[in-house]
Every structure is written in C-alpha cells, then in structure tokens.
Amino acid sequence: MALKRLIEQSPIFDIYQKVISEKRISEDDALRLFQTNDIHTLGLLANTIREKKNNNYTYYNINRHIDYSNVCSVSCKFCAFSRFKGEEGAYEFTIDEICKRAKAALDQEHITELHIVGGLHPDYPFEWYENMLRALKHTVPTVHLKCFTAVEIDFFANKFDMTYEEILKRLKEAGLDSLPGGGAEIFHEDIRKQICPGKATADQWIQVHETAHSLGLSTTATMLYGHIENYRHRVDHLRRLRELQDKTSGFQTFIPLAFHPDHTALDQFARPSGIEDLKTLAISRIYLDNFPHIKAYWIMLGIKLAQLSLSFGVDDLDGTVIEERIYHMAGADTPEIMTVSQLQKLIREVGRIPVERDTLYKSLKVQEIALV
Numbered sequence: 001m002a003l004k005r006l007i008e009q010s011p012i013f014d015i016y017q018k019v020i021s022e023k024r025i026s027e028d029d030a031l032r033l034f035q036t037n038d039i040h041t042l043g044l045l046a047n048t049i050r051e052k053k054n055n056n057y058t059y060y061n062i063n064r065h066i067d068y069s070n071v072c073s074v075s076c077k078f079c080a081f082s083r084f085k086g087e088e089g090a091y092e093f094t095i096d097e098i099c100k101r102a103k104a105a106l107d108q109e110h111i112t113e114l115h116i117v118g119g120l121h122p123d124y125p126f127e128w129y130e131n132m133l134r135a136l137k138h139t140v141p142t143v144h145l146k147c148f149t150a151v152e153i154d155f156f157a158n159k160f161d162m163t164y165e166e167i168l169k170r171l172k173e174a175g176l177d178s179l180p181g182g183g184a185e186i187f188h189e190d191i192r193k194q195i196c197p198g199k200a201t202a203d204q205w206i207q208v209h210e211t212a213h214s215l216g217l218s219t220t221a222t223m224l225y226g227h228i229e230n231y232r233h234r235v236d237h238l239r240r241l242r243e244l245q246d247k248t249s250g251f252q253t254f255i256p257l258a259f260h261p262d263h264t265a266l267d268q269f270a271r272p273s274g275i276e277d278l279k280t281l282a283i284s285r286i287y288l289d290n291f292p293h294i295k296a297y298w299i300m301l302g303i304k305l306a307q308l309s310l311s312f313g314v315d316d317l318d319g320t321v322i323e324e325r326i327y328h329m330a331g332a333d334t335p336e337i338m339t340v341s342q343l344q345k346l347i348r349e350v351g352r353i354p355v356e357r358d359t360l361y362k363s364l365k366v367q368e369i370a371l372v
C-alpha cells in the first residue's frame with residue numbers, strides 16, 4: 001500500500017499509468033522522464049516492461065572484438081582510438097593476424113560472434129574488406145560476423161562510388177552476417193556538426209540501417225550520451241530510432257553508451273553520473289517500446305552499475321568481449337575481458353536467470369539457478 005501511495009504521488013504518475021496500460025509515450029513524456037528525480041518510479045516502470053518482454057532472463061554472449069585498424073581519415077572529438085596514417089600509435093592488423101586472433105578465440109573461448117570495426121582507412125581497397133570476411137568465414141565458419149558500423153558503410157559507398165545496397169550485398173556475399181550499431185553518437189545536427197563533422201550524417205546512418213534491414217541483415221543501435229548534448233537531443237535520437245523500427249523491425253537491441261572523456265578533445269567534461277546512466281537506460285526501455293532488448297555495455301558502464309541496471313530495464317549484458325580497445329583508449333577502467341562464470345555470477349546475484357545467446361538472440365544455454 002505504501003508503495004502504491006508513493007507511486008500515486010509521483011510527478012510522473014500520469015506517464016506511469018500510460019505505460020502500465022500499454023500506451024506509447026510521447027517525446028514530451030520522455031523529456032519529463034529525463035527531468036524527473038523520481039528514479040524509483042522510473043526504475044519500477046522500466047523493470048515492469050523489461051519483465052513483460054524478457055521475463056527474468058538476462059542475456060549475454062561469448063564474443064570477441066577485433067578492431068582491425070585505428071587509422072582513420074577523420075577525427076571525431078570524442079574519439080581516443082583513431083590515429084592518422086603514420087601517426088604514433090597507429091596500427092593495422094593484416095588479414096592473417098585477424099584470422100589468427102579469431103581462431104584462438106574460437107579454440108580457447110568457444111566464441112559465437114566476432115565484433116569487427118575499424119577507422120575510416122584512407123588506402124584499403126574494397127576487396128580488402130571482402131577478403132577479410134571470406135578469410136574469416138573460411139577460418140571460423142561457425143562464428144557470426146558482426147562487422148562495420150553504418151559510418152564505415154557510408155565511407156565505403158563514397159570512396160568506392162557504390163550505393164549502400166551494392167556495398168552491403170557484396171559484403172553479405174563475402175560473409176557479413178549483421179551490422180553493429182556504432183557511429184550513431186547523437187543524431188541531432190547541432191551536436192553532430194560539433195563532435196563529428198567529417199562522417200556520416202544522422203540521415204545517412206539511418207539509411208544504411210534501413211537498407212541493411214531490407215536485405216535481411218539485423219542490426220543494433222547505439223547512442224553516445226553525457227557530453228555536449230542535452231535531454232532534448234537524447235529524446236530526438238530515440239524518436240528517430242523508434243520511427244525506423246516501426247518501419248522495419250530490424251533492430252534487435254538498443255545500447256546507450258556512456259561517454260568516456262579521457263584522451264579525447266572533450267576531456268574537460270566529466271563522465272556521466274550513475275544516476276544519468278540509470279535514467280538513460282530506464283527511459284530507453286520505456287520509450288523504445290518496439291525494441292526487444294536493451295543492453296548495458298559493461299565495458300563503458302562499469303561492472304557494478306551494469307549489474308544494477310538489470311533492475312532498470314536492461315536485459316542484456318553484452319558478452320565476454322576480449323581485448324576491447326576503443327573505450328579503453330578513452331580511459332575505461334573496466335577489465336578487457338569478463339569470463340562466462342563472472343557474467344553468470346553477476347546475473348544470478350540479482351536473482352535473474354543467465355541465458356547464453358547467439359547474436360540473433362537464439363538461446364544457447366539457460367542456467368536455471370536462482371541465487372548463489
């Protein structure tokens with residue numbers, strides 16, 4: 001009864017009633033959710049939706065990241081990973097090195113997914129990317145290849161004078177299985193032109209994903225928050241994603257990414273606070289009613305907060321990852337790998353059921369154990 005009274009007195013009670021009766025919330029509602037300090041009602045609401053959609057399950061996968069090169073033609077202000085060609089710290093993996101890493105991860109960790117992205121390399125011919133995919137399919141044929149952000153696809157289209165459809169069809173033919181959701185940053189033009197003026201626009205990012213969905217490639221979506229944007233920009237970002245998902249149903253997961261300022265041109269900013277992280281995850285769960293999953297990327301969020309987020313709308317903790325570079329170069333202090341038993345323990349400690357999934361959310365292993 002006391003809880004009921006508390007919720008009724010909440011400044012977001014009208015939104016609470018809307019969500020509970022399965023009505024879609026508006027952009028104004030989402031903005032009010034960002035402005036509220038009632039984190040308890042927000043969490044309760046997000047958790048209700050999370051349990052309706054995904055029961056008590058929490059997903060993870062066994063994956064490995066390979067960032068094939070950090071050589072990039074542009075210089076985004078929030079990026080600590082990229083280097084110009086010839087600059088100190090620039091690296092390029094050969095296709096042979098990439099395959100060796102993939103094979104070792106399959107043999108030692110039994111990965112089911114490779115997550116492969118890189119900078120916008122000025123010199124590689126298009127065939128290099130096709131050859132990499134073909135070599136990987138030959139070396140680790142059972143592993144799902146989730147490769148190239150929409151920003152890379154847009155870069156290829158411009159550089160090699162092809163349409164998005166032509167690029168994606170050729171990459172799919174070579175072995176591409178799905179696209180990751182990076183490069184979305186914040187869609188709003190006012191922010192984009194300040195933090196990443198040299199790369200794909202929001203419309204281009206959306207068009208790449210729409211084309212991928214039309215070709216049967218599923219994708220994920222991200223949002224980099226906690227830098228120069230405000231709440232209106234975050235809501236605008238979510239709106240554009242919800243609209244595309246209404247059209248295509250091709251997104252599987254939304255992954256809010258907390259900005260890490262170290263070693264970037266925006267290092268005067270602090271990292272977003274824990275409350276900001278939880279709010280953003282919870283509101284994403286509430287607003288994106290057409291997304292099946294919300295993921296906490298533990299690398300950026302930190303392990304403790306990622307665990308807590310399982311009560312704030314999150315149903316996916318990403319995976320074992322192995323050798324993440326992009327956010328560790330921006331000061332992430334999380335480990336570069338999490339073992340399966342560590343992931344399962346984190347999940348079980350909050351009373352959820354760990355489920356190992358493949359990239360397309362097929363359950364591979366369900367651990368029906370309640371608490372440790």
Ligand code: SF4
Binds near residue numbers: 072075082120
């Ligand atoms: S975020 Fe991507 S496109 Fe931007 S500088 Fe870094 S690697 Fe290059």
